[in-house]
Amino acid sequence: xxxxxxxxxxxxxxxxxxxxxxxxxxxxxxxxxxxxxxxxxxxxxxxxxxxxxxxxxxxxxxxxxxxxxxxxxxxxxxxxxxxxxxxxxxxxxxxxxxxxxxxxxxxxxxxxxxxxxxxxxxxxxxxxxxxxxxxxxxxxxxxxxxxxxxxxxxxxxxxxxxxxxxxxxxxxxx
Amino acid sequence: xxxxxxxxxxxxxxxxxxxxxxxxxxxxxxxxxxxxxxxxxxxxxxxxxxxxxxxxxxxxxxxxxxxxxxxxxxxxxxxxxxxxxxxxxxxxxxxxxxxxxxxxxxxxxxxxxxxxxxxxxxxxxxxxxxxxxxxxxxxxxxxxxxxxxxxxxxxxxxxxxxxxxxxxxxxxxx
Numbered sequence: 001x002x003x004x005x006x007x008x009x010x011x012x013x014x015x016x017x018x019x020x021x022x023x024x025x026x027x028x029x030x031x032x033x034x035x036x037x038x039x040x041x042x043x044x045x046x047x048x049x050x051x052x053x054x055x056x057x058x059x060x061x062x063x064x065x066x067x068x069x070x071x072x073x074x075x076x077x078x079x080x081x082x083x084x085x086x087x088x089x090x091x092x093x094x095x096x097x098x099x100x101x102x103x104x105x106x107x108x109x110x111x112x113x114x115x116x117x118x119x120x121x122x123x124x125x126x127x128x129x130x131x132x133x134x135x136x137x138x139x140x141x142x143x144x145x146x147x148x149x150x151x152x153x154x155x156x157x158x159x160x161x162x163x164x165x166x167x168x169x170x171x172x173x174x
Numbered sequence: 175x176x177x178x179x180x181x182x183x184x185x186x187x188x189x190x191x192x193x194x195x196x197x198x199x200x201x202x203x204x205x206x207x208x209x210x211x212x213x214x215x216x217x218x219x220x221x222x223x224x225x226x227x228x229x230x231x232x233x234x235x236x237x238x239x240x241x242x243x244x245x246x247x248x249x250x251x252x253x254x255x256x257x258x259x260x261x262x263x264x265x266x267x268x269x270x271x272x273x274x275x276x277x278x279x280x281x282x283x284x285x286x287x288x289x290x291x292x293x294x295x296x297x298x299x300x301x302x303x304x305x306x307x308x309x310x311x312x313x314x315x316x317x318x319x320x321x322x323x324x325x326x327x328x329x330x331x332x333x334x335x336x337x338x339x340x341x342x343x344x345x346x347x348x
Contacts (some may be wrong), residue, residue, distance in 0.1 A: 044348065048218075051237050051266070052274075053224045056282035063225050063237065071219075092225070092347050100226075100343055103335035108230035112347040161277035169274055173266050173286040174218065 028084050030067055031123050034138045037145040043088050047071045048059065050173040053094065060116045062091040064170045069124075072173035080134065081166055085124040089170075092115045118146070119133075122168065132156045133167045201243050201258035205297050208260070208312045211319040213293065217262050221245045224347040229267065234290045238344040243298075249345035254308065255340055259298040263344075265291045292320070295327075298340065306330045307335040307341045 030040030046065035053061050066074065069084040092112035100109030118141045126134035137145040137155035146152065159167040193286030204214035220239035227235050240248065266286035290326040292315045300308040311329035313320040320326065333341040 045221055048222050048237055049233050049240065050286045051269075052286065053227055053235060053268070055283040055284075056278070056280060058282070061225050061227060061235075063222055065222065094227070097226075097343075099336060103332050103343070104228075104230070106230060107235055108228055108232070110227040111345070112218075112226065115348065118301075158277050160307045162273060169271075169277070171285070174289065 028067070028069075030086055031084070034086070034121050034123055035136070037147075039143055040086070040121075041142055042066075043086075043119075043121075044090075046088060049074060049087065050170050052089075052128070052170070058091070058117055059094055060091040061094045061110065061112050062089060062117075064089050079166050080126070081124045081168065083125050083127075083134075085122075087122045087168065087170070089120040091115070093118075115142075117162070120160075122159075131161065133159070135159070135167055178298055201260065204241055204260055205258070205299065207329050208295050208297055209310070211321075213314055213317055214260070214295075217241075217260075217295075218264075218295075220262060223248060223261065224344050226344070228265075232291055233263070233268055233285065235268045235286050236263060236265040237273070238263050253340050254300070255298050255342065257301075257308075259296075261296045261342065263294040265289070265293075289316075292316075296333075307333070307337065309333070309341055 030043065033040040043065065046067055049064040049066045051061070051063050051071065065088045067084075067086040067088075069082060070087050072078070073081045073085055093114050093116045095111055095113035096107065097109040097111045099106045100111065118139050120140075121138040123129070123138065124134055124135045125136065131137045133156065135156070137152050137159075138153070139152065156167075159169070162169050204217065205262070207214040217239065220241055221242065222237040223240045225235070225237050239262045241258075241260040241262075242283045243256060244261050246252070247255045247259055267288050269285055269287035270281065271283045271285045274285065275281045292313050294314075295312040297303070297310045297312065298308055299310065303310045305340065307330065311326050311333075313329070330341075333343070336343050
């Protein structure tokens with residue numbers, strides 16, 4: 001499949017498809033940016049859902065952020081997540097901190113270093129993404145979108161393991 | 175299952191905007207709450223500065239959040255931090271995730287579990303807290319403030335190690 005600049009396609013097709021889009025369902029600037037192959041402006045300002053650490057090849061420490069719809073759904077326990085929900089996964093290198101270890105008097109402190117393993121998003125639109133559980137998956141490396149279909153398909157394949165939680169691994173931690 | 179081209183979503187969502195605005199709270203209100211022995215309302219909505227992991231007795235995974243003044247100072251590199259800066263340290267148990275490990279096919283995934291080691295704050299007021307480097311240190315366990323002076327003094331004693339960075343260990347990670 002050849003990649004077509006998404007916003008160009010969006011403009012070209014807008015007149016046709018817009019008529020099919022429900023006007024009662026307000027979409028989101030961030031979702032449109034992601035679908036258009038761009039990092040959504042301001043995602044780094046989104047609120048924290050939780051944190052995690054992956055060993056192995058990933059070897060990172062990560063934060064999972066959510067847009068307003070995501071945070072609201074998490075806090076209210078709304079499942080499945082409503083359309084408009086966006087969950088972001090940021091990750092950084094897992095660095096031993098010499099400064100912190102010195103203060104603690106022992107080697108115990110690990111901090112986030114440089115950005116690593118890209119930034120990932122899950123965008124909920126139960127109708128548009130019905131064939132992948134209602135979610136689209138996006139991955140950005142240094143701000144550039146990953147277009148490889150098989151790789152993005154693997155996101156969904158893996159998230160199938162957590163289908164009972166609406167395909168979302170991360171739990172909210174207060 | 176089929177991957178849905180992002181452009182399709184771009185079309186559907188084209189032109190509709192819903193701005194994401196970070197929650198903000200007057201810095202003095204939050205500082206007053208902390209000084210009064212109360213968790214500042216809404217601190218869990220503050221934006222993320224970075225994440226970290228402590229082994230040893232602490233054995234937690236943590237997130238460091240900042241109020242608006244903190245985030246602004248971090249991003250602009252303002253040092254010393256201006257009065258009104260508040261930095262929050264949340265922490266949770268460091269739990270192996272069986273669900274995630276199963277999906278990854280190996281034991282590599284650790285997630286945040288229950289809240290652990292309290293919630294801590296550093297509040298900058300260069301005049302009021304001049305004797306402790308311009309910062310006050312507060313610790314809450316299950317929402318209750320720690321009043322033990324010697325324990326809080328040890329916060330400052332430890333942060334003295336990082337005096338050259340205005341007593342703040344955590345670096346902002348984009």
